[in-house]
Amino acid sequence: MAQATTVTPLDHLVKVLKLGEPSAYRNHTY
Secondary structure: OOOOOOOOHHHHHHHHHHHOOHHHHHHHOO
């Protein structure tokens, strides 16, 4: 969450897509 101010919702989704699992996104909570 250190870059939460610079990460846009689109970048947020890109990370989720790269992970391939929404559950992983929830566990990491970027």
